[in-house]
Amino acid sequence: MTPTRAGFAWVLVGACAALVVLVACSFAIGPFGISPGAVWRALWSALTGSASGLPENIEAVVLQVRAPRIAAALAVGAALAGAGAAFQGLFKNPLVSPDILGVSAGSALGAGLALLNALPVALVQSAAFAGGLIAVALVLAVARGIGGRDPLLTLVLTGVAVGSLFGAGIALLKLLADPYNELPALTFWLMGSFAGVLPRDLAWSLGPIALGMIALWLLRWRIDVLTLSEDEARSLGVRVPVLRLAAIVAATVATASSVALAGTIGWVGLLVPHAARLFAGAAFARVLPLSLVAGAGFMLAVDTACRAAFPTEVPPGIVTAFAGTPVFVLLLALTFRRAP
């Protein structure tokens, strides 16, 4: 359903309020329980520079362990959901995920190569970012070379081909990896993780994510036109190839830097925008902000569960897949069982 203007404003306010509560809970929950008051005092002292009066270890857990991890989960969830919303619009299909053009496979291969060469963490992340961009650039170049009457279909199929090629590369790396050190690191990376995110990694990733999302926000009205047939969009005076490329680049940069930060985490980019549309209607100007908030919240809830609900830390990629499948089926039922 498409709510009224005021109705949607309330939806967005409600989602933001839920997100704030979730962040507060996530700070407090964990193997090392901290009271909400102490969390607040620690954050306040970090913001203002005043003394918190808390034991040093509590302050360290809040500020150095949980804060970067929570920020990373929020940023990655928002980036994947926002990019997913954009890709779904661009490909005129509500069941598309942000790695449709091979960005995840490219990033994974880049990270895998760096891991196998025993490069430092910062370089693994750079390699993942570069790998994602290279994969998508390759897809765009090949699709452009092929041309054809249906550029969108060419793009999707090229994405499948290139993604599969990079997937083969990852499989080869797994085979060649040392099974005691490299293989577990690679496997863990492929399933995604927010454990051990450092403020420095975060700073490096937030920029590209923010840039990508701001670009999509600026183009929000034009992206709606891109969901129409290409003839319609062009007859409305839109330069479809240029605009499509701009939106793909924006969404890809954000996805690649989120994969570089936390590995490949599936489902979020597909599910969240799809769910957001149930509450926001179809207009991208509404779907994008709600997806950002809901994606951030979903990712944070998953990661908090990953570190607190299980005796041992579980990769979020596994939880999103386990939780994603039933939620997805539910969404399908909600979407398609309504009278046409």
Add this chain to the structure above:
Amino acid sequence: MTLEAHGLSIGFGTRVVGTGIDTVLAGGEVTCLLGPNGSGKSTLLRTLLGVQPALGGDIRLDGQRLESWNARDRARRVAYVPQAAATAFDFTVLELVQMGLTPWRGLFAAPGAQARDAALECLDRLGIAPLAARPIQRLSGGERQLAYLARALATRATHLLMDEPTANLDFANQALILDEIARLAAGGACVLFTTHHPDHALRVAHRAMLLRRGTLMGNGPAGDILNSENLSALYGRPVEMAELPSASGRPDRFCIVRESRRFD
């Protein structure tokens, strides 16, 4: 307010679909493009719309070559009304119609109250203002076609190119759309529409273009062109004309395929 083609060749890349097409579409006139399946109707429409390059000859919009118009200025003059197919996303009617304002808005500009009013006014002109908040996927075919027509009106274009606007509509909705087409032309618009029903051309068209295998086998005043001989040749079946007296004094004409053999 004219859209003209001279010696136009249409097609895809090296595959020529039609050649030697000459026509002049003028303001205040409805032109109907008829032709059997695969005759090149849609290709011709897309080429005149400027979304597909011409393979030869030239198209002039208000006297200037179509390619020399930039995309935005062209969109302000020539609007496309697609078949009332389903969209990927379930926009509301108002959201869909506001997209018609795209050629008048900057790249990053958000539609404000003014855009909303302009879109509502277009809906009102077609008598569908009460549908504004409805999702388009839950409209009837006729309502959806009117919504697309309203979007074309929102571009303020004076040339309207419609691809089978009556396809997939029930009997009454076909008449509804045809009457709107007639009304728009009476208001000065230049309308070109394609159809598989010569009766639709007989009902509203001032001019008819008969496209067979990529060439125009007839192009002129609808009353002269739409006759038994031409339509029989166009469709390869014996078509006969009939008349019914009407209140206006000028009889309503329609046509039937007299003897439809299944095999030649």
